[in-house]
Amino acid sequence: MTRSRWVVLGSAVVVTVGALVAMGAIYLSPARAAVGPMPAEGLILPADTRFVVGLDVRRFVQSELYTTNRRTMRPESFGELEEKTGLDPERDLDQVVIAGGPSVASGRRQPGLVLVSGRFDRYKLSRAIETSGKGVTWKDHQGTTVYMFGEGRKGAEAAAFLDDDTLVFGSQAAVEGTIASRVGGKAPLRTNSALMALLERVKPGSTFWMVGDQSLLSNLPQSVPAPGGSDGASLQLPAVQNLIVTGDLDPQIAVEATAETADEVAAKNLADVLRGLLALGALQGNQKPELKELASAVSVSTEVNQVHVNARIPHALFQSLQPKKAAESPAVAR
């Protein structure tokens, strides 16, 4: 073999080894058992789920944005919660997944279901629920204790530990259905092929993410006022068929949203409307320079019937967009 062929062979070996290591990384990835960013336990959510929102609490809490703004971002009730239940959400929670059911318009309203994974002091938390009063009752449902809030009333809510690390709460029917699915070893969400297809398109590892079909977006406005439209003129917004949002907080706030419309023309229209709104924001730059910066931090592009919105917002810019505290004003005036 000539020395040139050895060079080509060496290069092929590097690429092959790299590909094998990459395949190994997929195989050993903690997200392998899941679909996209959805943890494996999330697949027990109801089949008629219309949208799913996820938050990686660990990433969120460890982010620079949260650590530097912990005083303002941490709810005051966390201290009381820890005292009563032993649960410190910052320390003990790993992931929160919120699933939404069919919309009111569909006539089959199913309130949301929240799946929380983390480390719980089950005894202390159970005692806190049982002694909280407020019409709390509990029962055994297929071997799992279900705590009900307002049992018998319409829209009664419930909570249950699916295991030591997973807590579910939502409507009583939904919680009981989730317990039944878990006991039966079923994964109802897998049968929702539309939502599964959307979830598979989301990259695992984001701090927060959301996927939803058109029913999630049915309550959004169908039109926006046209620029200079004092006579009531408005721009018709193209209907969005589904939406995928992912985001990270470090080292800057990065949000990627993909909206799918009926066709290419609708996607272009929607992109134009969004670009117009960004341009309006940029025009406000004289009064508020941070708005101009924000507008330039967002980019809009189209891909056939999809509209991609990409925002990269530095923490400093995010801080400058926060409303100034009322207490600061008198001091400044003085």
Added chain:
Amino acid sequence: MKDASKPLPFGRAVGGVFDLALEGMVWSRRSLMMALLLGLPVVFGVLYRSVPVAKLPTQVTAADLYGVIVTVYIRFLVPLAALFYATALIADEVEGKTLTYLLTRPVQRAAILTGKFAACLATTLSLSLPALVLAFFLLTTAQGWATVGASVPDLFRDMGVVALALLAYGALFTLLGVVLKRPMIPGLLFVFVWELVANLPGYLPRFTLTAYLRSLLHHRPPAEGLSEMFGQVLPAALCLEVLTALVALFLGLSVWIFSTREYVMEQ
């Protein structure tokens, strides 16, 4: 006894020309220069890993940097590599007045060009793909291995797009090399001037190669100027169809012109 007047079978002829051309391409100053150029992503990866993260601007993440590197790789470095190798396939032989010796061998002209093009592709792929793979691992493992799995599909896609870019630009610049005596300047103009059309609105980007290649990538680094205003992503199926058709067209034309053209060597 062997009949020397009978041309060698096409496959064997291609293999012979491939070996000869590969030896000349891999061990050359051009390859050294290209290795340095195409190895830049690895340099950036090593720099990123060696510079303390605290000293870097907070806006730069390893994943972002990898996305930017791949985009620049496809837009500038890969076309340049294809330009330097593919335009030289025939033009160098003409310039060095060695084409006559090649054409007097009992080898079909189509086999000569095919063998040389295959060697060009093998050389450029050997230089670019390992650099891309190494840069990927250097950058994506900066924060540990937990999130590498999620980025692996991007790596495979990027490798495919780099290969396709080398094929498409290589075929185009081979055609330039066959048609023109000095193809380097038109090639540079194509890469650095004409390809800017990809940032314009409407149907004009469809007359560039970079618009199709860029659309196949998943990385969307924040853009500025025209590309930010008119950024459009073409459907993947259309991109693959057009690029395949263009490669076939450019290579077919190159082979046809090279097979029928009379080359007169200057004295």
